[in-house]
Amino acid sequence: MAQVTMRDMLDAGVHFGHQTRYWNPKMAPYIFGERNKIHIIDLEKTLPLYNDAMNFISRMAASGGTILFVGTKRAAQSTVSSEAKRCAMPFVDRRWLGGMLTNFKTVKESIGRLKQLETMMDDGTLARISKKEGLSLQREQAKLERSLGGIKDMGGTPDVLFVIDVGYEKIAVREAVKLGIPVVAVVDTNHSPDGVDYIIPGNDDATRAIQLYMGSAADTIIEGRQTAEVAALIRKEDSERGKAERAADKGADKGDKRAGSRRSKQKDGAAAEDKGNVPGEKVPGGENSSTEGGGEAA
CATH class of the missing domain: 3.40.50.10490 (Glucose-6-phosphate isomerase like protein; domain 1)
Known part of the structure; x- marks a missing residue:
């Protein structure tokens, strides 16, 4: 401040x-x-x-x-x-x-007229009409500008x-x-x-x-x-x-979940491998089968 x-x-x-x-x-x-x-x-x-x-x-x-x-x-x-x-x-x-505040709706209409006249002056419209009419519009614009020029961009109260x-x-x-x-x-x-x-x-x-x-x-x-x-x-x-x-x-979090999923799969795979190699179980083509075959031949 x-x-x-x-x-x-x-x-x-x-x-x-x-x-x-x-x-x-x-x-x-x-x-x-x-x-x-x-x-x-x-x-x-x-x-x-x-x-x-x-x-x-x-x-x-x-x-x-x-x-x-x-x-x-x-x-x-x-x-x-x-x-x-x-x-x-x-x-x-x-x-x-x-009524500038209490009747702002009417004032806003006058502001609209002021802006219309300003547009006419800027785009050359006044140059295409009679001199008398042009002077009349210029006086109207000047009067509105004096009264409302300071609030013409005020959208409401x-x-x-x-x-x-x-x-x-x-x-x-x-x-x-x-x-x-x-x-x-x-x-x-x-x-x-x-x-x-x-x-x-x-x-x-x-x-x-x-x-x-x-x-x-x-x-x-x-x-x-x-x-x-x-x-x-x-x-x-x-x-x-x-x-x-x-x-x-x-x-x-997603990375942690993926890592956890991979660890879980690896654990399950290891468990399955351990289950397939139970001690004492005959394995086809293994040492036990060879020994038995040799004994029978003798």
Whole structure:
């Protein structure tokens, strides 16, 4: 998991909350104090909660889960899109469309239309139609790309929502709660943590703070995937080694059985030979028959 220290949080301004007059009493447990009418967030509480959230994200990534990054406010847009792309996760960085989760079936149809338009642009279809119609389709494609471009490769609803500013993204949080999707979110002093499964008390406005959250989450996802790949490779090697050992043991057992069978046959043959040479028994053409013949001739 990507390690973030309290010094990193201080440098990024994570501890700066909102003006005291805008505070939400439900955030009182995470407030250290105030300075110049600004609430100061207690980073000694933020850091372990942040680590819990990142551990959860790491486990979800390692198990192949999908984490949807959500940050549509201006300060978060570029960071959300760049970090989500870096770790190959879906994202929403412009406007959250109502029903994006709860009515995903309809959203998926719009995604299908977006992909159809992209195919038309790539294969030269637009060049074969009128200029007016072509411009209309290009505008439609651009509009859909702004709204759905970040989730066009998301096959279904995500396994986790990672949200910057629960107040700004309250519709997204509400839809996730309705569907039982776990929510990891940065919550500032002016918002309620209700509905958030993994709360990160911190500044949700400063660009450097947002870069810290998103960059660390992306690193955690990448590391989680790599850990899962290594574990899968080890399991595969162990499985192949086990098969080889079982095959060798089986071959050894067959060899032992064949050797035992040969020894048994040899023993039976020796017993039969001993039985055929009983002491005192006359053997045709032997010494006893010759002696008897000589006596009669004399």
